[in-house]
Amino acid sequence: xxxxxxxxxxxxxxxxxxxxxxxxxxxxxxxxxxxxxxxxxxxxxxxxxxxxxxxxxxxxxxxxxxxxxxxxxxxxxxxxxxxxxxxxxxxxxxxxxxxxxxxxxxxxxxxxxxxxxxxxxxxxxxxxxxxxxxxxxxxxxxxxxxxxxxxxxxxxxxxxxxxxxxxxxxxxxxxxxxxxxxxxxxxxx
Amino acid sequence: xxxxxxxxxxxxxxxxxxxxxxxxxxxxxxxxxxxxxxxxxxxxxxxxxxxxxxxxxxxxxxxxxxxxxxxxxxxxxxxxxxxxxxxxxxxxxxxxxxxxxxxxxxxxxxxxxxxxxxxxxxxxxxxxxxxxxxxxxxxxxxxxxxxxxxxxxxxxxxxxxxxxxxxxxxxxxxxxxxxxxxxxxxxxx
Numbered sequence: 001x002x003x004x005x006x007x008x009x010x011x012x013x014x015x016x017x018x019x020x021x022x023x024x025x026x027x028x029x030x031x032x033x034x035x036x037x038x039x040x041x042x043x044x045x046x047x048x049x050x051x052x053x054x055x056x057x058x059x060x061x062x063x064x065x066x067x068x069x070x071x072x073x074x075x076x077x078x079x080x081x082x083x084x085x086x087x088x089x090x091x092x093x094x095x096x097x098x099x100x101x102x103x104x105x106x107x108x109x110x111x112x113x114x115x116x117x118x119x120x121x122x123x124x125x126x127x128x129x130x131x132x133x134x135x136x137x138x139x140x141x142x143x144x145x146x147x148x149x150x151x152x153x154x155x156x157x158x159x160x161x162x163x164x165x166x167x168x169x170x171x172x173x174x175x176x177x178x179x180x181x182x183x184x185x186x187x188x189x
Numbered sequence: 190x191x192x193x194x195x196x197x198x199x200x201x202x203x204x205x206x207x208x209x210x211x212x213x214x215x216x217x218x219x220x221x222x223x224x225x226x227x228x229x230x231x232x233x234x235x236x237x238x239x240x241x242x243x244x245x246x247x248x249x250x251x252x253x254x255x256x257x258x259x260x261x262x263x264x265x266x267x268x269x270x271x272x273x274x275x276x277x278x279x280x281x282x283x284x285x286x287x288x289x290x291x292x293x294x295x296x297x298x299x300x301x302x303x304x305x306x307x308x309x310x311x312x313x314x315x316x317x318x319x320x321x322x323x324x325x326x327x328x329x330x331x332x333x334x335x336x337x338x339x340x341x342x343x344x345x346x347x348x349x350x351x352x353x354x355x356x357x358x359x360x361x362x363x364x365x366x367x368x369x370x371x372x373x374x375x376x377x378x
Contacts, residue, residue: 015314015324050343053330057340061283078306078325079268085335087273091280094250117267125204135204136267141242146274151246154239 003188005033006064008090009073010083012039014171027178028071031185036063064092069099069188071180074145074160075170076106080113082145090149100158101184103176104144105165114138159183192377194222195253197279198262199272201228203360216367217260220374225252253281258288258377260369263334263349264359265295269302271334279338289347290373292365293333294354303327348372 005028011020021037028035038060046052064070070093077083082104093100108116111130115122118132125131130138143150144160153160161183163176194217200209210226217224227249235241253259259282266272271293282289297305300319304311307321314320319327332339333349342349350372352365 013325013328015320015326017326048331049329050331050339053328053332053336054340054344057336058344060337061341064284078303079270081268081270081273083335084270084273084276085337087276088280088283088335088337088341091277092284094277095253095281095284114267131204137202137204137206139202139242140238142238143242146272146277147242147246148249148274148277150239151243152250152277155243155247 002032002034003068004036004066005184006067006070006089006093007035007037007073008070008086008093010075010077010086010171011037011073013077013083016172020172023174024177027174027181031181032189033181033185036067038063060089061092064089064096067093067098069093069101069184071177071184072100072102073177074102074104074149075165076104076113076145080117081110082149087146087149090152094152094156099184099188100153100156101160101180102144102149102153102158103161103163103180105163105170105173105176106144107162107164110143110145110150111138111140159187191221191223192257193225193255194373195256195259195278195282196224196226196262197259197275197282199264199266199275199360200226200262202266202272205361209361212363213366216363216370220370221378222370222374225256227252249278250281253278253285256282256287258282258290258373260366260373261289261291262366263291263293263338264354265293265302265334269306270299271338276335276338279341283341283345288373288377289342289345290349290369291333291338291342291347292350292352292369294352294359294362294365295333296351296353299332299334299339300327300329348376 025035074082161180165173214224263271354362
């Protein structure tokens with residue numbers, strides 16, 4: 001039986017969501033996996049918007065329970081950090097003890113992105129931490145995102161591939177995904 | 190034996206992190222819980238920044254494994270969505286099957302915050318979804334954040350308290366936290 005891999009990421013929000021999900025699924029099949037993606041299944045009807053959201057959550061969680069591993073797209077989404085839904089899903093899979101892999105299409109690391117967010121106004125404070133003008137500390141761990149995301153993957157022996165997509169292809173460039181897939185296949189298949 | 194509750198949230202990044210973590214921990218104790226918070230324990234030394242981040246991740250994951258439940262602070266952090274570390278932790282606790290509670294200090298829901306992010310330039314597209322000028326779809330589920338966060342809590346019978354803090358007290362107002370704690374205590378103790 002082929003191994004199932006859950007493809008977590010913000011692709012569901014794209015205007016070409018179906019195409020992107022299909023392209024990633026096909027690449028996963030080519031690598032020898034059975035892909036599971038949010039957006040694959042029909043969502044049961046609900047009476048309210050909130051109920052509809054819950055039904056999608058139920059389906060996505062069910063796919064994760066079925067999956068043998070996850071590849072999470074941690075490319076910053078509408079801001080400086082990864083998509084929170086994807087972050088939730090990475091945590092979910094870590095707790096289940098399933099192999100976790102991730103990639104990002106942005107070469108700039110977490111620290112640099114936060115510096116940019118503050119237009120460079122980040123300085124070392126008395127307590128030894130870098131802080132923005134609002135006093136919030138700036139994580140400085142040579143990581144692609146928050147340490148719970150990056151650290152959880154490293155500690156489990158998973159891989160994080162850092163790509164460098166053109167800005168207009170931030171959500172569509174599949175170079176880093178392909179590399180991540182290759183690593184996951186080498187490890188799991 | 191008292192129940193242990195993990196206090197997830199972006200408080201660790203605040204300039205008054207210790208005070209805020211202590212204040213939340215004391216309120217949790219007053220409610221009858223044993224609080225566990227990121228930042229409570231000494232981090233073992235590491236040779237690299239990445240190694241240090243991994244050590245913090247290890248400690249936080251260990252606390253979650255020990256905890257009986259979680260209260261997650263989903264107040265938007267440095268942008269329009271919740272802190273990704275907190276989102277990871279919520280997913281982690283959901284997968285472990287532990288009771289999950291959350292609050293936010295921002296009354297505006299996810300849909301409205303994204304509308305604001307696009308300065309109101311959000312419109313209904315041909316596929317029936319609201320989209321920003323960049324084509325990204327705007328989740329419209331009457332939820333406080335991404336449906337994986339809000340939906341996972343609702344589906345487990347947990348509570349999400351929506352506060353309305355003054356902008357300058359976005360990360361320090363504990364009104365919603367107190368209410369969330371009260372509900373968690375009523376349910377679990």
